[in-house]
Amino acid sequence: MAQVTLFGSYQDLAGWRTRAVPGGSLGAIRQAVAAENAALGEQLGHPCTLVIVNERLVGRGDGADAHPLAENDDVAFGPPVSGG
Amino acid sequence: MAQVTLFGSYQDLAGWRTRAVPGGSLGAIRQAVAAENAALGEQLGHPCTLVIVNERLVGRGDGADAHPLAENDDVAFGPPVSGG
Amino acid sequence: MIRLADAAIDPGALLAEFCAGRTDAGAVVSFTGLTRGRTDGAAVTRLTLDAYPGFTEAVMAEIEAEARARFAVEDVLAVHRWGSLDIGEPIIFVAAAAEHRRAAFEAVDYLMDQFKTRAPFWKREDGPDGARWIEARPDDHQAIERWATAQ
């Protein structure tokens, strides 16, 4: 199972920061999250959402759904950023 | 007599920094200096030269010649500046 | 050089360190971002920055490399704070050293525009009216467009 971490407002929406979620692709992970929390599931699919696997950006929102996941991959979802 | 101070390269050209020079106007001062050092006199008349009386800019080069001077006025001539 | 700091950063000490021993760079420009007690009219009592160590530095390092390639700078430093900040505390310190000042100004300006819209930080402001998550402002998105056409 992938370890999934949420950043920023997604954490508040979910009520958790990190948990193990089953799924062999990013799309499967998104669907598992959406089944439990539709609002969060929709946010994770938004074209502005950063999708990060093992500390590398792999795409945005549901555009990254096809990305396959290995056992123990670190997956992170982040809303639009604001540094500085 | 006015106290005349030279800045920057004008000092090197003159070989002095401050001296008393007789003259009732800036033009008269310039002529007194030019009589002794033609190259310096020409520089002081250059349109880029700052002409400062009692810490206030009164003009540039020979454009300030008409400016009258009182006994003990402080007169300064400076070449083009470069701060910062 | 990019650093992520989980404790207070000291802009004075960072500038002193960055200037020390430079005999070729005539110009050092710095930017310091401070936590404001008010944004868009709303009072703020605390700012919390979330980051993703590893990923966050990697994106910042990419932006740093762009700036070094684009401007005639000798050196660049960016230190970004994360965690929980009091009002008035520094959030970010960015500095660039260059032979002439134009390149140093432009590099710091570029770095800040890019960090504001691309650096992976998530900001929450807490105030008497509750908490709110902050995204890059519309003028930050406009600012970044300047670099698409310039030089």
Add this chain to the structure above:
Amino acid sequence: MIRLADAAIDPGALLAEFCAGRTDAGAVVSFTGLTRGRTDGAAVTRLTLDAYPGFTEAVMAEIEAEARARFAVEDVLAVHRWGSLDIGEPIIFVAAAAEHRRAAFEAVDYLMDQFKTRAPFWKREDGPDGARWIEARPDDHQAIERWATAQ
């Protein structure tokens, strides 16, 4: 605030002092000018700045007032060194604080362009090939023209 300094200036301490206690300004931009060991290919071993105390501050204060009127800044500081400087020593420190970064960048940029061409300092560089007096560079005169049309 304008200061003329006849002894070493410390950019780190000046930036720390300038940032301290600010809760309204989100942005502080600083410029530090350092004595370079080489200009236009010629080695420099020492820089001497002449100034005219009283007159020099008055012109700098005029430029400061222009910057305050022109940009949405909360505060401005400019400290200019004069006397005899070693290579690597700071010549000038300029800082501006503003609510948003654009005004702070522009104010410091403006101040430096104006100081380079208008602030009454006379600079002599000493090196192995002798001494030479320095005037504002052609690109300094070009730089100042930017402000005639901009905003």
